[in-house]
Amino acid sequence: xxxxxxxxxxxxxxxxxxxxxxxxxxxxxxxxxxxxxxxxxxxxxxxxxxxxxxxxxxxxxxxxxxxxxxxxxxxxxxxxxxxxxxxxxxxxxxxxxxxxxxxxxxxxxxxxxxxxxxxxxxxxxxxxxxxxxxxxxxxxxxxxxxxxxxxxxxxxxxxxxxxxxxxxxxxxxxxxxxxxxxxxxxxxxxxxx
Amino acid sequence: xxxxxxxxxxxxxxxxxxxxxxxxxxxxxxxxxxxxxxxxxxxxxxxxxxxxxxxxxxxxxxxxxxxxxxxxxxxxxxxxxxxxxxxxxxxxxxxxxxxxxxxxxxxxxxxxxxxxxxxxxxxxxxxxxxxxxxxxxxxxxxxxxxxxxxxxxxxxxxxxxxxxxxxxxxxxxxxxxxxxxxxxxxxxxxxxx
DNA sequence: CGGCCTCCATACGGTTGCGTATGGAGGCGA
DNA sequence: TCGCCTCCATACGCAACCGTATGGAGGCCG
Numbered sequence: 001x002x003x004x005x006x007x008x009x010x011x012x013x014x015x016x017x018x019x020x021x022x023x024x025x026x027x028x029x030x031x032x033x034x035x036x037x038x039x040x041x042x043x044x045x046x047x048x049x050x051x052x053x054x055x056x057x058x059x060x061x062x063x064x065x066x067x068x069x070x071x072x073x074x075x076x077x078x079x080x081x082x083x084x085x086x087x088x089x090x091x092x093x094x095x096x097x098x099x100x101x102x103x104x105x106x107x108x109x110x111x112x113x114x115x116x117x118x119x120x121x122x123x124x125x126x127x128x129x130x131x132x133x134x135x136x137x138x139x140x141x142x143x144x145x146x147x148x149x150x151x152x153x154x155x156x157x158x159x160x161x162x163x164x165x166x167x168x169x170x171x172x173x174x175x176x177x178x179x180x181x182x183x184x185x186x187x188x189x190x191x192x193x
Numbered sequence: 194x195x196x197x198x199x200x201x202x203x204x205x206x207x208x209x210x211x212x213x214x215x216x217x218x219x220x221x222x223x224x225x226x227x228x229x230x231x232x233x234x235x236x237x238x239x240x241x242x243x244x245x246x247x248x249x250x251x252x253x254x255x256x257x258x259x260x261x262x263x264x265x266x267x268x269x270x271x272x273x274x275x276x277x278x279x280x281x282x283x284x285x286x287x288x289x290x291x292x293x294x295x296x297x298x299x300x301x302x303x304x305x306x307x308x309x310x311x312x313x314x315x316x317x318x319x320x321x322x323x324x325x326x327x328x329x330x331x332x333x334x335x336x337x338x339x340x341x342x343x344x345x346x347x348x349x350x351x352x353x354x355x356x357x358x359x360x361x362x363x364x365x366x367x368x369x370x371x372x373x374x375x376x377x378x379x380x381x382x383x384x385x386x
Numbered sequence: 387c388g389g390c391c392t393c394c395a396t397a398c399g400g401t402t403g404c405g406t407a408t409g410g411a412g413g414c415g416a
Numbered sequence: 417t418c419g420c421c422t423c424c425a426t427a428c429g430c431a432a433c434c435g436t437a438t439g440g441a442g443g444c445c446g
Contacts, residue, residue: 012393030307032225035433047435049394057434111304113360114223126362152363156353161345163352167306169319170345206423228403240405242424250404 013043015053015063022064027104031112034061058117065121068105072096072125076132085139086187092136093178096129097158107166110159130155137185154184206236208246208256215257220297224305227254251310258314261298265289265318269325278332279380285329286371289322290351300359303352323348330378347377 021042025033036050036057043049054060075095079088097103109122130151137147158181164170165177173180179189214235218226229243229250236242247253268288272281290296302315323344330340351374357363358370366373372382 036435037433045393046395047433048396051435052393110356110360111223119360123361126357126360130362152354152357152366153350156357157346157350158353159356160349160351160353163303163356164319164345164349167303167312167319168316169323173345229405230403238423239425240403241426244405245423248405 013045013049013053016067017043018050018053018060019063019067022060023068023105024101026064026108027101030108031061031115031118034064036060061117065109065117068109069121069125071102072128076128079132085136089133089136089185089187090178090182090190092129092132093158093181097162097178097181103162107162126155133185140187142186150185154181157181157184206238206242206246209260210236211243211246211253212256212260215253216261216298217294219257219301220294223301224254224308224311227257229253254310258302258310261302262314262318264295265321269321272325278329282326282329282378282380283371283375283383285322285325286374290355290371290374296355300355319348326378333380335379343378347374350374350377 018039021039022034025035025039025042034057036047039060040047040050050060054063075092079092082088082091095102096106106122109118112118113122133151133155134147137150138144142150158177161170161173161177161180165173175189182189211232214232215227218228218232218235227250229240232253233240233243243253247256268285272285275281275284288295289299299315302311305311306315326344326348327340330343331337335343351370354363354366354370354373358366368382375382
C-alpha cells in the first residue's frame, strides 16, 4: 500500500508518464480532457508534481503529441525491414488503424484540428502515412495517378466509415475496415502466410 | 444607431435567433463555443436575455440541434417533389454537403458524438440520409446489397476526404467531393439539364 | 549527521462559464 | 395616465481549471 507522501524512487513519475497519461485522457475525452488536474488525479498525484516536470499545460500537450508522432514514426521505421510491399501495407494499416486507442487518438486529433499544435502534428502524420502508402502502391506497379487516387479513396474511406461506425449510424460493416481499405487499394485482403 | 437598452420590437430576439446563433458558434468553434455568454455577445445582448428564453445551456443546445435536424428534414421533404432519382440524389448531396456551414456543423457534431444530445441527433440524421440515398439507388435498379455498399462507400468516402481536406493533409481533390460521391454511387457526375 | 537536491502536496489568486436574483426600460391595454 | 407584461442589464455566488508560492518528505553525499 502506497501511503501519502511516500513513493519509491522507482515509481516516481517522469515527463513520459505524464505524456502517456495525457494521451490516454485524450483518447477517452478529447483534447479538453487533457487538463492538468484530471490527468494528475489519473496518475494519483497532485498539480504540484505536474508543474515540476512541465512549464504549463501547453507543454504537456506538446509532449503528448510528440510521443504520439514518435510512435507512428516508429511503426513506419519498423516497416522498412519487412519483406514485401503488400505485407508492409497490411502491417501499416493494422498498426495505425487496428489499435483501438490509436484510432481513438487519431479521431480526437482530427476533431481538434483548429488547435495549432494539434493541426501541425495531425497534418504531418497524415501526409506521412499517405505518402508511404502511395509509395508502396508505386512499388507494385501502379501509376502515379492511380496510386494517388486509390490511397485517397482507401484512407478517406476508412476514416469516414470509422466515423459512421463510431457515431452509431452504421451498425456493422462486412469484414474489418482494414480489409476494406486493402480492397480499395487493389490489394489482397490478407497478407500471404 | 442602436443605443443601450433601446431595442425596437421588431428586432427583439426569439428562441430561433438564439438557436441560429448557437449553430453559427457551433460551426466556428465546436460545441464548446456554444456557451451562453459568448453567444449572447454574438447577438449583442447579455446573459439576462438568454435565461429569459431558455432554462439553461442544455436547452439552447437542444434547440440548435432541433433546428439543424429540421433543416435536413426540410431538404429531404423538398426532394420528394423532384423529377428523377438522379436529380434527387444530386440535390441532396448539394444541399447536405455543398453548403459550407452545414458541412462544418456536421463535422462538429460528429466530433462531439460523446455528448448524449449530439449523439442522438447526428445518429438519426445520418441514418436518415443513408436510408434515403439507398432508396434512390434501389429505384435505379441496384440490388439491396449493392445499394447499401455503394451508399456506405460514397457517404463514408465523402466524410473521410472532407476531413483530410479540412485538416490540410490533402491540398485538393480532382473535382468536387460531391462529384466524387456521385461517381461512387454509380451515377453521372452532373444532373441532366 | 547535516545539508542539499529532487519530487510532490497544499494553499492561494485569477479567469471563464453556469445559473440566479433583482431591477429597469419600453410597449400596450384599461 | 397607470399598471402590467415582456425583454433585457447588472450583480452575485458557485465550480472547474490554470498557474504560482511555499513548504515538506526522503534520498544522496560530503
